[in-house]
Amino acid sequence: xxxxxxxxxxxxxxxxxxxxxxxxxxxxxxxxxxxxxxxxxxxxxxxxxxxxxxxxxxxxxxxxxxxxxxxxxxxxxxxxxxxxxxxxxxxxxxxxxxxxxxxxxxxxxxxxxxxxxxxxxxxxxxxxxxxxxxxxxxxxxxxxxxxxxxx
Amino acid sequence: xxxxxxxxxxxxxxxxxxxxxxxxxxxxxxxxxxxxxxxxxxxxxxxxxxxxxxxxxxxxxxxxxxxxxxxxxxxxxxxxxxxxxxxxxxxxxxxxxxxxxxxxxxxxxxxxxxxxxxxxxxxxxxxxxxxxxxxxxxxxxxxxxxxxxxx
DNA sequence: CACTAATGTAACAATATTAGTTACATGAAA
DNA sequence: TTTCATGTAACTAATATTGTTACATTAGTG
Numbered sequence: 001x002x003x004x005x006x007x008x009x010x011x012x013x014x015x016x017x018x019x020x021x022x023x024x025x026x027x028x029x030x031x032x033x034x035x036x037x038x039x040x041x042x043x044x045x046x047x048x049x050x051x052x053x054x055x056x057x058x059x060x061x062x063x064x065x066x067x068x069x070x071x072x073x074x075x076x077x078x079x080x081x082x083x084x085x086x087x088x089x090x091x092x093x094x095x096x097x098x099x100x101x102x103x104x105x106x107x108x109x110x111x112x113x114x115x116x117x118x119x120x121x122x123x124x125x126x127x128x129x130x131x132x133x134x135x136x137x138x139x140x141x142x143x144x145x146x147x148x149x150x151x
Numbered sequence: 152x153x154x155x156x157x158x159x160x161x162x163x164x165x166x167x168x169x170x171x172x173x174x175x176x177x178x179x180x181x182x183x184x185x186x187x188x189x190x191x192x193x194x195x196x197x198x199x200x201x202x203x204x205x206x207x208x209x210x211x212x213x214x215x216x217x218x219x220x221x222x223x224x225x226x227x228x229x230x231x232x233x234x235x236x237x238x239x240x241x242x243x244x245x246x247x248x249x250x251x252x253x254x255x256x257x258x259x260x261x262x263x264x265x266x267x268x269x270x271x272x273x274x275x276x277x278x279x280x281x282x283x284x285x286x287x288x289x290x291x292x293x294x295x296x297x298x299x300x301x302x
Numbered sequence: 303c304a305c306t307a308a309t310g311t312a313a314c315a316a317t318a319t320t321a322g323t324t325a326c327a328t329g330a331a332a
Numbered sequence: 333t334t335t336c337a338t339g340t341a342a343c344t345a346a347t348a349t350t351g352t353t354a355c356a357t358t359a360g361t362g
Contacts, residue, residue, distance in 0.1 A: 005320095005321090006320090006321095007260070008253075008256050008257065008260055011256045011259075011260070012250075012252055012253055012256050015252045015255070015256065016252065019252075024337095026336090026337065026338090027337080027338070028337090033250055033252075036321080036322080037321080037322050037323065038338090039322075039323070039324090039339095039340085040321070040322070040323095042338065042339070042340085043321095043340090046338090046339080046340095056337090056338060056339090057329095057330080057337080057338080058328075058329045058330050058331090058336080058337050058338045058339090059329060059330030059331050059332090059335085059336060059337055059338085060330065060331040060332065060335075060336055060337075061330095061331075061336085061337085062329090062330075062331085062336070062337040062338065063337075063338085064338095075263075084239075085239070086238050086239055086264075086267070087237055087238060087239070088235075088236070088237055088238070088239060099163075099184055101163055101166045101167065101170075101184075101283075102159075102163055104166070104283055104284075104286050105159050105162045105163050105166065105283060106159065108162075108278065108282070108283050109158075109159055109162070112226075112274065112275070112278070115274070116237070116267075116270075116271055116274070119267070119270055119271075120267055123263065123266070123267065124263070127259065127263070131259075132252075132255055132256060132259050133255075135255050156349095156350090157349090157350095175308095177307085177308065177309090178308080178309070179308090187350080187351075188350085188351050188352065189309090190310095190311085190351080190352070190353090191350070191351070191352095193309065193310070193311085194311095194350095197309090197310080197311095207308090207309060207310090208308080208309080208358095208359080209307085209308050209309045209310085209357075209358045209359050209360090210306090210307060210308055210309085210358060210359025210360045210361095211306075211307055211308070211359065211360040211361065212307085212308085212359095212360075213307070213308040213309065213358090213359070213360085214308070214309085215309095
């Protein structure tokens, strides 16, 4: 599995849970679908549990379920619950702060990143798990085209 | 040095070049300011050279110079020249494409990322090296406040 | 022309990050 | 009490990134 696939991993898992609402799905089953390890699934879904998005139960017929309707789970809620940042963190070492320029660069970049985060958050808020499950986004990024592929 | 500091490294170096326009600055001198290795400097500035942003000269009094006025070097030009992506690429493995859900997730995320990239690019376009050198952005991200710190 | 000073670049080492795995404790249901 | 599941720590493996060394190349200078 590639780098920082946690977010798409989570989305994938959540859509599975949404599509099978009657019974809990185990980490092992999900791991098979996601082509990864059960522990990895638990780690990711564990964070979503803390945010009240999914619930887990132990023992017989245990596993994972959605705790809310899929349409009420925004990508932003997931993104936030996972403590992920879609933006890479570009920071210099603290050591060369004497230079002065570094601080300015960091300030400008920091400002930019914060700004960009807010932009992305607003957009993620508009897409839900249900949207993904429906194979199209009712609140598409581009209202005139719907979801389409690039490249 | 931390992860993916290449972009801020480049900015830092460019501001130095801008502030000392009369003579070329060597990789070694820059490396000292940036607290890194001369080879790292060459690697980063080498990419900017390919984009016509800086020039390098060998031999005596050799080193690096800006090829354009700092105000004509946008952060986007730098970002682009470096082949960097501010956004993390979140892709699942190609293996589980049979699942169907993966493709949808990838499509939605891909759409989102492409969209976000365009947004960020437009914003990066508005900031130049001169802006950073001036310690404030004439075209600030937030016109009413100028550049400020978050957190 | 030799000498020095710089970049250009390949190859390698070190580090950091991320994902994958094993192992075992805990809890719940049959 | 046995079985099946999560919870979690600890470790390994893989990957990505940065740092370093070494040396070829090029350009000035005496």
